[in-house]
Amino acid sequence: METWKRNLYILMASEFLVMGAMSMIIPFLPLYLQEMGVTDPEKTQLWSGLIFGVNFLSAFLVAPIWGSLADKVGRKIMVLRSGYGMTVVIFLMGLATSPLQLLLLRLLNGTISGFIPAAISLVATNTPKERTGYALGLLQSGAVAGNIMGPFFGGLMAEVVDYKTIFYLTAVMIGLATLVVTYSVKEEKKPDPKKERAGFFKEVSEILHQKPLLILFSVGFMLQFAMLAPMPQMSLFVDQLGAPGGYLAFFAGLVTAVTGLANMLAAPRLGRLGDRYGSEQVLFFAMLGAAVFFIPHAMVTSVWQLLILRFLLGLCVGGLLPSLNSLIRSKAPQGKESTAYGYSTSATFLGNMLGPITGGYLSGVIGIRGLFIMTAILLISGAMVLRKGLIRPSQHHQEAHRSVSRKLPSAR
Structure with a gap:
């Protein structure tokens, strides 16, 4: 199999696992807050909105920095940085004991996240131009499938195990997906380390x-x-x-x-x-x-x-x-x-x-x-x-x- 095709299929499966794992958390987030002692419905809704949205805020701020760094050191390393970073942070979310701790960890998660954009960049730059549209479409299918299945399995698991365990399982799934990328994906078109780069x-x-x-x-x-x-x-x-x-x-x-x-x-x-x-x-x-x-x-x-x-x-x-x-x-x-x-x-x-x-x-x-x-x-x-x-x-x-x-x- 051609390298770009193998990369595509592996990253598509990895995106499925990552997006499925990340979206597993969504259905029970308000219930997790109630378990922490937030019993007022209005406060629960407020904290849920803040905790959910702060991830996007920090990711919005740092995405250009990670993108610029990827052009200097490589795209695969950015996928690994994000995957292993999220593995640690989401595991720590299972240890959180207050809404503030969870909020700060979600803020940190947004800062180090970027698995999907980095995977898109890796596929786009290592795929023949005449097949880029097909490759990116297939990559999106994997992410969307994960988004569909994640909340479903998250809701089912919340009926069987406690909420903290779901965070641990989510971290394990992301870690496994990143491990597969580490040893199976090959970045053929890497940035030239000798090339002089402009400042940020x-x-x-x-x-x-x-x-x-x-x-x-x-x-x-x-x-x-x-x-x-x-x-x-x-x-x-x-x-x-x-x-x-x-x-x-x-x-x-x-x-x-x-x-x-x-x-x-x-x-x-x-x-x-x-x-x-x-x-x-x-x-x-x-x-x-x-x-x-x-x-x-x-x-x-x-x-x-x-x-x-x-x-x-x-x-x-x-x-x-x-x-x-x-x-x-x-x-x-x-x-x-x-x-x-x-x-x-x-x-x-x-x-x-x-x-x-x-x-x-x-x-x-x-x-x-x-x-x-x-x-x-x-x-x-x-x-x-x-x-x-x-x-x-x-x-x-x-x-x-x-x-x-x-x-x-x-x-x-």
């Missing part, structure tokens, strides 16, 4: 002066902001529609899972289309498709209608992040791909943070149905930004190149 702030200036990258960072932020804004309200919406048989928790989870399932199925196929027709086109039409399927969300009258729309939405969502990451690889300055991914990660984490907060506020003003319409408008706006800033200039350049070629005398 000079690299910042160089990246932020690349207009195509700025457009892609903006689109990445808009994607995550738009997709996550309605998520905290979905269980309430399912309740409003009336869960069949009164199984609210089951159908609320199913609404999320069915989108992830479609995403997982579509991502590799849309990645292949990106390799064939251009990731710009796939990203543009996937954003428009997602917007089109968000609009009827505002008109559904039953959970079954919502489930169908969420599945169709997931088919479009599968083309978003793989296409975005493929474009970042192609537009980044040579040798600074990981730095560019660092800024992209910061942009998406910012969307992860602000989307649910803004969506929660706006749902009280315009309702969740209005929130679906707003999400569709944001996605259409992002698609137009992409088309105006990236697709049209690229097409114009190609047309100009063909025109010049026709005028040049042919070699005889």
Whole structure:
């Protein structure tokens, strides 16, 4: 098997384990706080929100630093740094005795995290350019599958073992995944250690002066902001529609899972289309498709209608992040791909943070149905930004190149 394929399959399985392990914690976090002595429901919700969100905050701040370092010392070492670091920190979370300790450990976890962005960077830079879209799509399938299965298994395990044990098991799973990467993944295209590198702030200036990258960072932020804004309200919406048989928790989870399932199925196929027709086109039409399927969300009258729309939405969502990451690889300055991914990660984490907060506020003003319409408008706006800033200039350049070629005398 070719090295890039072996790397891809191993990292896909590792992402499944890491994302599954990380998301196992989510279902019982409020219950873990209650076990620590936080019995007031309002305080439990406050602490849960802070502990969940602070991980994104610290990751948002440090992602560009880790990306820049990856371009200097290598991408694989960044995967290992993150994996082994999270193994230790999550194990310590099982030893926490107060919400403050848990908050500080989540803050530290965000600071050292970055397994997924580092794996994306490693695959993107060690895969043939003509297969990058397919590879990144397959990589996303592994991460999404982990996100789907993690909360399910976390909820089941919380019924069998105590919460602290789940933290220990989570640490073991991440440690095993990192150990496999250590001995099985080979980084063929490594940074040249003899090459003189610019300082961090000079690299910042160089990246932020690349207009195509700025457009892609903006689109990445808009994607995550738009997709996550309605998520905290979905269980309430399912309740409003009336869960069949009164199984609210089951159908609320199913609404999320069915989108992830479609995403997982579509991502590799849309990645292949990106390799064939251009990731710009796939990203543009996937954003428009997602917007089109968000609009009827505002008109559904039953959970079954919502489930169908969420599945169709997931088919479009599968083309978003793989296409975005493929474009970042192609537009980044040579040798600074990981730095560019660092800024992209910061942009998406910012969307992860602000989307649910803004969506929660706006749902009280315009309702969740209005929130679906707003999400569709944001996605259409992002698609137009992409088309105006990236697709049209690229097409114009190609047309100009063909025109010049026709005028040049042919070699005889």
